[in-house]
Ligand code: ADP
């Protein structure tokens with residue numbers, strides 16, 4: 279066995295690799311960017327070395343820095359995790375040149391599978407079925423459009439160098455082709471430095487089913503069955519499971535064999551995944567699946583395979599990298615039960631799934647039998663805008679699919695995140711969604727059900743806002759009494775404590791109070807008064823009696839509604855979690871400038887930290903509501919900003935190529951007469 283390993287990654291995967299490496303007795307070496315100095319993977323490793331500024335291209339992606347740290351720390355091996363340098367053949371070569379073991383396949387295998395066009399050609403030769411389409415060298419727009427016509431719409435434009443669903447556009451009609459192509463090329467250039475694309479037939483009722491393969495240096499290759507990753511959004515996986523629902527044994531055998539052949543064709547060593555797209559329109563069938571790509575690394579969703587096989591895939595990787603043979607042969611591998619994984623993201627499903635960064639003011643995971651949490655952050659940490667905003671993977675194993683889904687739902691239901699918005703309620707809704715439960719779904723399931731899954735703007739949660747307002751006002755009273763550390767002084771100033779301690783009831787008007795608050799940034803007026811039964815909050819003309827008032831806890835939950843709202847006080851705000859959803863309440867300060875409503879027309883602001891890719895308007899221009907204003911690239915995805923109202927563009931504050939901060943003004947529109955005002 280190797281004696282030491284450097285983990286050239288961050289977040290949950292770095293933590294996960296370190297855990298297994300330590301268990302096997304390896305000395306673990308972490309690297310970190312400036313943004314990650316206090317990260318969990320840094321604390322957990324035996325040693326940690328800084329590698330530069332926060333942007334990945336200046337730290338985690340710099341091969342020379344990683345290699346020089348590895349040499350300095352005398353690392354025997356480097357584990358690349360996923361993403362970052364994991365699929366860069368030059369990195370594997372640089373390791374070899376420095377005499378360091380690369381925990382992964384040979385550089386030649388990475389290269390063979392690295393570009394989707396070359397990989398498809400190679401697989402075709404090896405007899406593996408591939409998706410029909412054009413994957414040649416010609417990149418002329420007119421030519422590609424002709425190819426799309428020949429293939430027949432709908433087609434999928436894919437970045438040849440693609441990954442993570444980036445640079446991928448489905449096109450349904452010829453009229454949309456040019457724009458989709460331009461956008462795919464831009465995204466591809468931005469994310470991979472390579473604008474080339476290929477065109478594929480878009481498979482209808484597509485199911486994403488992939489096979490985990492493993493090879494060793496002695497020529498053995500096995501597969502560890504399939505994972506179904508069909509629950510996707512923007513071609514990115516949201517929930518993954520193993521085995522695939524409705525998978526006939528004959529198809530499992532055919533796919534397993536095709537995947538092993540694919541791996542053999544490139545001399546594969548270590549962990550890899552062969553991704554297939556299957557036509558699920560008439561149920562899964564052994565002759566209706568096609569090769570999409572091979573990921574030459576450990577996959578994000580590998581834990582579901584670990585759960586059903588009882589194997590530790592990182593241990594397998596380290597054993598194979600040490601020159602050992604595969605721990606098990608094909609005939610010794612079997613599927614036990616069912617496992618599901620949900621990716622918990624710091625993003626806001628109610629706002630188009632925009633990443634939502636910031637400090638994790640609270641972070642607790644719900645627990646249930648058979649549940650495993652893989653995370654790289656803890657309470658108090660930041661979800662930084664520089665990297666993938668994944669908070670954790672929640673993995674549940676059970677004897678049956680239903681049991682696994684129940685357990686996953688239970689764990690998600692008990693998960694509390696305050697600060698960034700998350701997709702936790704969305705994930706929970708997915709675990710309960712009828713079609714998905716029934717195993718009747720394809721990659722379009724989420725898009726078809728966004729509304730039912732709650733991923734659309736939701737009205738204010740007035741109950742949660744009332745709980746938050748109550749906390750906030752109590753907090754102000756406490757501060758007012760300057761009794762931060764003296765509970766008795768606080769009680770004297772706090773009407774509810776007065777009642778609690780001596781039973782004396784103040785008249786209902788004595789403590790009535792009205793004030794302005796911000797609920798998720800929207801101004802609201804709340805009233806708070808005391809009734810014999812406890813405090814009552816008024817909001818939007820409704821009364822909300824608080825049904826439980828206990829003692830004062832600095833961060834406590836001393837007032838609730840229906841026993842289901844949890845208030846978390848941090849700094850100047852209160853986060854209320856109710857039914858998994860977060861409502862943020864803070865005092866309204868008249869000095870706060872509300873940019874949204876400043877001009878009465880439409881101010882277009884950057885929804886997140888990112889780079890302006892394109893600006894479509896100039897001052898003086900007339901726009902209609904919904905017209906494109908600009909495209910911002912963040913987290914390697916393009917986000918189109920549209921006009922919130924029709925009217926005249928009065929100001930454009932950005933230039934293409936510029937970086938913008940979250941909330942920065944992009945453009946202003948003066949509403950035309952009769953146009954609805956921006957809400
Ligand atoms: P997977 O099935 O493993 O999700 P994808 O290629 O669809 O495969 O998505 C994984 C991609 O997500 C990586 O290639 C990388 O671009 C991105 N990614 C996600 N999390 C991280 C991370 N912690 N570090 C680096 N890259 C990440």
Ligand code: ADP
Pocket residue numbers: 409434436440441442443444446478479480481482484486510513514553555570571721
């Ligand atoms: P990436 O490298 O970004 O992971 P993939 O080629 O693996 O790109 O495709 C990502 C996702 O896009 C798949 O999981 C699938 O949902 C969808 N997809 C890819 N190719 C097709 C296709 N030909 N037909 C339908 N859906 C597809």
Ligand code: MG
Pocket residue numbers: 441442553571
């Ligand atoms: Mg893929």
